[in-house]
Amino acid sequence: MDTDQYIEVFLDESSEHLQAINDHILNLEKNPEDLTIVSEIFRSAHTLKGMSATMEFKDIASLTHKMENVLDKIRNSELEVNEEVIDISFLALESLEEMVGSISEGGNGKKDVTDLVARLEQMENGTTHVDSLKDKETINSNTNIKLDEYQTTVVSQAKEQGFHTYHVTVTLSEDCMLKAARAYMVFEALEGVGEVIKSVPTVEELEAEEFEQQFSLILVSEESSVEIKNRIQNVSEVREVDVSNFTGEDNKVNCGDEDKKNVDQPQDESKSTSGKTASSKTIRVNSERIDYLMNLFEEVVIDRGRLEDISKETDNQELKDTVEHIARVSEDMQNLILTMRMVPVEQVFNRFPRMVRGLAKDLDKKIDLEIIGAETELDRTVIDEIGDPLVHLIRNSVDHGIESPNKRKESGKPEEGRLTLRAYHSGNHVFIEIEDDGGGINRDKVLSKAIDNELTTAERSTNLKDEDIYQFILSSGFSTADNVSDISGRGVGLDVVRMKIESLGGNITIESEAGQGSKFSIQLPLTLSILSTLLVNVQSETYAIPLSSIMETVLLQEDKIMYSHKQKVMDFRGKIIPLISLQEVFDVQDKQELDDKYYSIVIVKKGEKMTGLMVDSFIGQKEVVLKSLGNYLQNVYAISGATILGDGKVSLIIDPNALIK
Structure with a gap:
């Protein structure tokens, strides 16, 4: 087949x-x-x-x-x-x-x-x-089949008429898949040469495959034992056949004792379900088809943008009305297709109870895993990528976070630690949190290790908040574990977590309280295919900045720009934040003179950190289709992809996370 x-x-x-x-x-x-x-x-x-x-x-x-x-x-x-x-x-x-x-x-x-x-x-x-x-082996050589009164009479009459009575033991190969079918084929092979008067297990049990690789039967036949054996051996997947004369001397009449079975055998599951089968209202669709549909619709979004640009330039009210209607309908289609791509994070969360159970057993800890919000939906492409980062974070919490039962008891805590995995929607984002009630992160130990690794200096560390210090554990090669184990301690894992989450357009924040536990919060976009962006001009170039990273836009007078350590900064509501010129970052050539009295600033945020991106002007909000730069342009600094605008030009999509310092 x-x-x-x-x-x-x-x-x-x-x-x-x-x-x-x-x-x-x-x-x-x-x-x-x-x-x-x-x-x-x-x-x-x-x-x-x-x-x-x-x-x-x-x-x-x-x-x-x-x-x-x-x-x-x-x-x-x-x-x-x-x-x-x-x-x-x-x-x-x-x-x-x-x-x-x-x-x-x-x-x-x-x-x-x-x-x-x-x-x-x-x-x-x-x-x-x-x-x-x-x-x-004992069963093979000493199977003792007991006959009832009727079966004993049949054997006696057969002997009087010159028939042979054989005790046949059939052993199927270990890798036999369809044992019931093989047993049926054995019975069929014997049908033309004799009559089976008893089998162990019973025929019903053989049909239900309620036996190991072996079954026995009593056969009455005129044929020789060699002929019987040859016929059975012709059946595939039969490993061994033993045919011996059945005397019946040690088989006393036993009226049904062997066949006295529990009538309350488990019924076939397909028959045990009562009621009519409800008609299904769902269909299986290959994910590749949905991806293809999404690609087609992305072309529609690009053409929609083109039509909107043309209608603005043309004084034709009917065209404008039609384009507006197409825009509304296509937005509904867009939401529908995006919904089709959404799958519950339960698909990822389901693997963790067993993993936590195994880790707790290996570490001799008691841990209760609580999962909240497993029904929260996320884009399938994000779901496919988020599993490994969550595995790292959970292993980290189980190993480093939650203490041993004895240590918890000494601290006045219950012996069983609590690990909570939580997911929920907030705006255009999904938040996934891993929270434990363990010992928390040792702030001083992390800071000391960060200074040793030259991630900061003792002088600068005095101005760092706890949240900033905890971020050091996400650095490459960073580990505070005293011993290397199979679970953690090699300084790999959490930096991979950070990079993976940022590649998905998200970010991770850490909260911790000594003796009370820690919480890792991951913020992820709902979808990676179609983004709401702010289009900006840098000389003759057009860039798209994801709205999810933007706090607000500001027009800044030239004399408001300040300098700190030769770095441009600005005062944003009482907080000094750095300024970055996109023209300098992307080396855009001067092609037009601009009014330098005012600078257009886009304030972007990553966790608690903020940066002002200096651009020439704001164009406006636009939904764009995120396209990969391809295999030849991987890891381009501060660029996450590209899109095609309504006028057919290509616009690069900025990755604000890479620019925030």
């Missing part, structure tokens, strides 16, 4: 089921007695097994099958949920995620899961792996 056409559907649904398994295991750890949670995990594992077997991803199917067996034991009250069960479930989940991730990257989804499968088997059987293998 050609499975390539189904790979996208497989990946989408696998991701959903893996996330569901992750969430339910975390929930099960808190509520180990709730068997409904186990059923939910079983349902997802069962579906994943079926899909992966169909797609011929054998390692995934093998591992999920073993998970099913353990989960089935739990929901039938044959196995208790304990820490070992949770730990191995998470290990299995991590392997499944790796394999699905490999497939999404074009791989074959293969991974050596023999050790995990063995551990799951051990848990299922309640023995060591070696013991379980010995038990299987």
Whole structure:
């Protein structure tokens, strides 16, 4: 079967089921007695097994099958949920995620899961792996099938008529994916040469795949044992066949004792859901199609700007009315398309409970992770990039921030630390906060390290606020950890966090209080595709400055400009801020004489820092399409991209974060 056409559907649904398994295991750890949670995990594992077997991803199917067996034991009250069960479930989940991730990257989804499968088997059987293998060998050679009265009579009559009665044991290969199908094929192969009067497990259990790699049956036939064995061995994925004469001497009549099963077997999940299936009001759309639609609409935005410019130059009221209507409709379309690109940050947040649990266990700490605002939506392109920075910040809080239980107890705090991950909208931005109730940042230690690293001087440090000092920990190679661990302490991570967030047009601020904890706040734009900007003139050049960074615009008289350490500065509401000339920064040549009596200043802000950008004049507010500069113009200083204006000219988009000092 050609499975390539189904790979996208497989990946989408696998991701959903893996996330569901992750969430339910975390929930099960808190509520180990709730068997409904186990059923939910079983349902997802069962579906994943079926899909992966169909797609011929054998390692995934093998591992999920073993998970099913353990989960089935739990929901039938044959196995208790304990820490070992949770730990191995998470290990299995991590392997499944790796394999699905490999497939999404074009791989074959293969991974050596023999050790995990063995551990799951051990848990299922309640023995060591070696013991379980010995038990299987014993079963292979000494399977004792008991017949009821009717079956015993059939065997006796067959013997009188010259038929042979065989005890057949069939062992399937370890990597057999469709065991029920193979069992059916064995029965079909024997149908023409005899009659199966009993099987262990029962036919119903074989159909439901409620068995390991082996099953036995009693066969009445005229054929020789060699013929029987050859017929069965022709079935693919059969590893071993043992055919012996069945005497029945040690099989006493047992009226149904072997078949006395619990009738309350778990029903198939697809049948257990009651009620009619609600018609779906959503459809899956490949993200590439939405990106393509966005690219097309960006062209519409450019042409809209062109039409607006033409209508202003033309004295035609009908044209102006039509352009205004197009502008309104296209703005609604723009909002709709941007909404389609928005996805909840829950997609990123979902990975963190398990990560925090693992880190806390490694560090011997007790940590309660609280997630608030997971439904907050953010542009998909931002979502794809924000995961790694959040991982660094959370690991930092778990390792450096939250103290050990003993230390917390000595400080009068509860042994269990609290870590809060919060997301919310504010204007055209999304804020993500990572807050802990740990020991806080050691201000003096950070300052001392900053001076050692020549990030500041002892003299200048006296004027620094706490917030400014905390920003030093985001510097490259900065670490105050006394020991290097697998989790942190190498001086890498937080500078990468800062650079990544700034590349997304955001910024990060830090608050901390000694003994009470710390809070890292990330500010991100809602979207990266279409920006609201202020267009400004610098000689004959036009630049776009994102409105999200602008505080206000100012007309500054020439005699109001002051100097500090040979740097132009201005007094902005009682605060001295530096001035930067865009003409000097971008080396724009003089092409026209300007009135030097007044300077046009754009006040931009990054956290608590402000800078005045000196331009020649303001053009006005404009929504522009952000375009990349391409592979040959990467990391251009203070430029985040370009846009095409209504008159067809290219305008560079300024990155204010790079200019703020």
